Amino acid sequence: MAREYDKAIEAWSKAVSVYENLSENNGYTRALPLVNIGTAHWLLGDLKQASLVLGQGLEEREAMSGPNDKESFGTVRFLHALGNVRASLGLPDDSEKLHKRALGQYQSTIGSEHHRAADVCHRVAQHCMHRGHFKDALTLVDQALRVWNADRDVYLPGIGRTSLLKAKILFRMDENRTTTPLIFRQAASGWKPITGSKEVEDENLSEEHFDELVTFWSK
Numbered sequence: 128m129a130r131e132y133d134k135a136i137e138a139w140s141k142a143v144s145v146y147e148n149l150s151e152n153n154g155y156t157r158a159l160p161l162v163n164i165g166t167a168h169w170l171l172g173d174l175k176q177a178s179l180v181l182g183q184g185l186e187e188r189e190a191m192s193g194p195n196d197k198e199s200f201g202t203v204r205f206l207h208a209l210g211n212v213r214a215s216l217g218l219p220d221d222s223e224k225l226h227k228r229a230l231g232q233y234q235s236t237i238g239s240e241h242h243r244a245a246d247v248c249h250r251v252a253q254h255c256m257h258r259g260h261f262k263d264a265l266t267l268v269d270q271a272l273r274v275w276n277a278d279r280d281v282y283l284p285g286i287g288r289t290s291l292l293k294a295k296i297l298f299r300m301d302e303n304r305t306t307t308p309l310i311f312r313q314a315a316s317g318w319k320p321i322t323g324s325k326e327v328e329d330e331n332l333s334e335e336h337f338d339e340l341v342t343f344w345s346k
Contacts, residue, residue: 165177
């Protein structure tokens, strides 16, 4: 999507129209472009429109497949994306419920070892950390890192982002203070090879820096 979100919304909107006019349209085909449109609005900072699009899409999916769809992960994309929007709106409880539902449905459809499940492990780990449930958070980040480390070159931005989160969790646990700097340095070491940038000092790197590099559907 190259951050050209307005152009992406225009293209996906055309796709939705095409799918809606197909004789065999059953409502499922428009779900993918629709969730992408909602995600693009979120990335543009248009939280109201993102909520509207994603909320509508989630209602449609649940009407067709029920609230706990175990046949496909189409519904889960809406849960994941809407959870992100709720977080941006300052609604952490709503965000957490949506992300936990997303993780549960990913696990029951495509399995815990899929990279999409790992994406939501990161989000739920954030919620756990903020609640002070550090051991649960650590379990989730380790699960995500295990999945992504199977193909480090592809998932390096996610590995960096989640490694930084792991360092934060360990610091908050007040344990392994000697390990935390090492994990942080490992995460930071991935920044420059990905971006070729020397503008951000290692000690100033945050999850948000890596979040910019993560594929839009994995944010």
